[in-house]
Amino acid sequence: MTWTTEEIAGLVEPDRAHRKAYTDPDIFDMEMERIFERTWIYVGHESQVKKRGDYYLAQVGRQPVIMIRGQDNQVNVLYNRCPHRGAQICSARKGNTGKHFYCSYHAWTFHLDGKLEGMPAKREYEGTNLDFDDPEFHMARPAQVDNYRGFWFVNLSKGGHDLKTHLGEAAAAFDQLIDRAPGKETEIVGDCFRMVQQSNWKIFLENQLDASHPGVTHESTGKAAQKLEAKIRQEGEEPPMELSFLSDFARLGHDGWTKFGTVGYRNGHSSLEGYMGLRPDDPDTNEYVRRMHEAYGEKKAEEILGTNIHHMLVYPCNSVQPPLQQLRTIRPLAHDKTLTEIWHFRLKNAPEKIYRRSLAYYYMVNSPSTLINADDLFNWWKCQHGLDSSASEWVSFHRKAGQDEERDGVSYSAPESMSELPLRHMMHAWREYMTATVGEKL
Amino acid sequence: MTEACELLAASDVNAVADVSIETQLTVERFLYRQAELLDEKLIEDWMALFSDDGWYWMPAEADQVEGDGQPNIFWEDQGLMLMRNARNTHPRAHSQAPHNRLCHVVSNVIIESENADGDIIVRSRFQCAEYLRYEVRNFSGKYRHLLKKTRAGYKIALQRVDLVNREGPYDYVLQWWL
Ligand code: FES
Ligand SMILES: [Fe+2]
Numbered sequence: 015m016t017w018t019t020e021e022i023a024g025l026v027e028p029d030r031a032h033r034k035a036y037t038d039p040d041i042f043d044m045e046m047e048r049i050f051e052r053t054w055i056y057v058g059h060e061s062q063v064k065k066r067g068d069y070y071l072a073q074v075g076r077q078p079v080i081m082i083r084g085q086d087n088q089v090n091v092l093y094n095r096c097p098h099r100g101a102q103i104c105s106a107r108k109g110n111t112g113k114h115f116y117c118s119y120h121a122w123t124f125h126l127d128g129k130l131e132g133m134p135a136k137r138e139y140e141g142t143n144l145d146f147d148d149p150e151f152h153m154a155r156p157a158q159v160d161n162y163r164g165f166w167f168v169n170l171s172k173g174g175h176d177l178k179t180h181l182g183e184a185a186a187a188f189d190q191l192i193d194r195a196p197g198k199e200t201e202i203v204g205d206c207f208r209m210v211q212q213s214n215w216k217i218f219l220e221n222q223l224d225a226s227h228p229g230v231t232h233e234s235t236g237k238a239a240q241k242l243e244a245k246i247r248q249e250g251e252e253p254p255m256e257l258s259f260l261s262d263f264a265r266l267g268h269d270g271w272t273k274f275g276t277v278g279y280r281n282g283h284s285s286l287e288g289y290m291g292l293r294p295d296d297p298d299t300n301e302y303v304r305r306m307h308e309a310y311g312e313k314k315a316e317e318i319l320g321t322n323i324h325h326m327l328v329y330p331c332n333s334v335q336p337p338l339q340q341l342r343t344i345r346p347l348a349h350d351k352t353l354t355e356i357w358h359f360r361l362k363n364a365p366e367k368i369y370r371r372s373l374a375y376y377y378m379v380n381s382p383s384t385l386i387n388a389d390d391l392f393n394w395w396k397c398q399h400g401l402d403s404s405a406s407e408w409v410s411f412h413r414k415a416g417q418d419e420e421r422d423g424v425s426y427s428a429p430e431s432m433s434e435l436p437l438r439h440m441m442h443a444w445r446e447y448m449t450a451t452v453g454e455k456l
Numbered sequence: 457m458t459e460a461c462e463l464l465a466a467s468d469v470n471a472v473a474d475v476s477i478e479t480q481l482t483v484e485r486f487l488y489r490q491a492e493l494l495d496e497k498l499i500e501d502w503m504a505l506f507s508d509d510g511w512y513w514m515p516a517e518a519d520q521v522e523g524d525g526q527p528n529i530f531w532e533d534q535g536l537m538l539m540r541n542a543r544n545t546h547p548r549a550h551s552q553a554p555h556n557r558l559c560h561v562v563s564n565v566i567i568e569s570e571n572a573d574g575d576i577i578v579r580s581r582f583q584c585a586e587y588l589r590y591e592v593r594n595f596s597g598k599y600r601h602l603l604k605k606t607r608a609g610y611k612i613a614l615q616r617v618d619l620v621n622r623e624g625p626y627d628y629v630l631q632w633w634l
Pocket of ligand 1: 096097098099100101117118119120121122
């Protein structure tokens with residue numbers, strides 16, 4: 015069906031959202047057009063393309079793009095499409111293309127900035143409208159390409175906020191990924207893990223800051239981790255700290271989870287405050303803190319380490335956990351299919367043990383064999399199918415509705431609660447994006 | 457774990473050891489039993505195939521030479537195996553309701569080397585169907601085993617599993633070992 019602006023606006027109420035927002039394929043197409051192809055979407059980190067000619071593919075909305083490091087050593091983003099007859103230029107997900115792009119269909123070649131370089135039997139184009147200087151015959155560049163401290167984004171439409179304004183308070187997630195490094199640099203480790211969720215992209219985002227689910231969803235894994243901890247203690251040793259990342263799920267209980275507030279920022283971003291005792295008093299952490307003090311001076315170091323973010327959702331496309339050095343990108347494929355790519359970062363000059371600790375979390379919570387996400391994925395799949403039912407038209411966001419606090423355009427969850435603030439906040443932003451007057455398109 | 461990981465990473469596809477028929481049969485039987493125990497979910501018996509300091513490893517990259525300190529698909533010692541089994545068999549392991557079923561076929565068993573102590577490096581291939589949530593999906597890949605000869609028979613020092621589709625994307629988590 016086609017949706018009018020009024021009908022779309024009617025899908026979101028202050029404390030509930032209509033199931034069609036999650037299940038309707040036409041709504042999905044409109045989301046791609048009005049959100050994913052009209053605001054800033056994450057492409058990748060500069061350390062994925064270290065050498066000239068290195069490239070990495072990504073999907074922005076419905077558009078395939080290439081992140082490329084050019085001959086001038088600058089990172090750029092281009093559409094992955096040949097201006098001749100439309101073939102995709104790069105087909106491997108990553109690689110090095112050398113000094114130019116080469117199309118495998120009729121051998122047109124392009125400079126790394128996308129300009130047309132040549133083709134076989136070039137003279138046959140003499141006397142035609144093909145013009146080497148006309149961008150029509152170049153690999154196209156998205157309307158806006160920019161980066162925030164080495165994290166690259168594109169906006170496929172002109173107009174709107176610049177990247178920095180769009181990120182606003184959410185930029186802290188990227189700052190933290192870098193600034194927590196005593197060496198003041200961060201770097202991707204290995205390739206990403208890719209998982210297809212059989213559910214709507216919003217169901218994933220709504221899960222990420224939901225403090226009321228881990229104790230329930232992850233109870234079995236929490237209990238299993240406690241069992242292993244007990245066995246290790248029985249053998250006279252202290253269990254490694256990373257096991258507590260899992261056993262906490264069974265240990266924290268309702269009162270434990272209400273300690274962590276949530277915050278909703280401008281443009282749809284939101285965060286969950288710090289938890290998990292990520293600054294314990296152990297020799298490795300103390301060594302890390304010492305290196306931070308040495309690198310930044312005590313005051314600045316404490317400011318960085320004191321930033322109270324466990325998890326930041328950068329609307330609509332990233333879920334970032336800076337204290338564990340991981341970043342996830344959301345690439346919606348269909349109304350009931352979502353690709354996520356999760357990346358792990360290494361903080362330059364942090365002690366090896368600190369890196370290993372976050373790597374253990376990455377393994378246990380986000381690898382393709384994770385026991386944690388196994389149960390999350392299953393819930394999301396069940397939600398997607400449940401919402402196909404017309405038993406009720408609404409999804410409830412009532413927990414602490416109307417009781418959050420708002421100051422200067424930022425909303426804060428009601429204290430000592432597992433408020434569903436982020437859910438209300440994101441759907442409110444969704445309505446704003448979906449009903450905004452159409453900006454200037456490319 | 458460095459030494460065992462390096463040994464299996466350096467495995468030479470052109471190396472074929474001239475072992476006795478008896479050794480060949482014993483190793484094959486061991487590999488078949490490994491798969492059977494997984495398929496039948498006799499997990500404690502399966503874990504007992506590993507030496508106390510043995511590891512199960514599914515690397516994320518083809519050219520990976522070390523499991524420790526790297527992103528992996530699986531990287532588990534006896535402790536993590538115990539945790540996975542405890543979780544998967546917990547009554548509130550929601551995504552294990554209904555339980556999956558696995559069906560392995562192991563073949564192409566080529567013993568690469570047998571040292572003076574009787575320790576073996578062996579390559580083989582597997583196909584595995586997983587029935588999950590009323591649908592079948594298929595995995596296939598290459599096994600590399602480092603087997604230590606003990607009085608109680610062979611023990612797995614390291615089982616390296618390279619999936620043909622290791623980069624994914626995965627349409628669901630691998631909750632059980634393959
Ligand atoms: S489609 Fe690319 S050269 Fe023809
Ligand atoms: Fe979860």
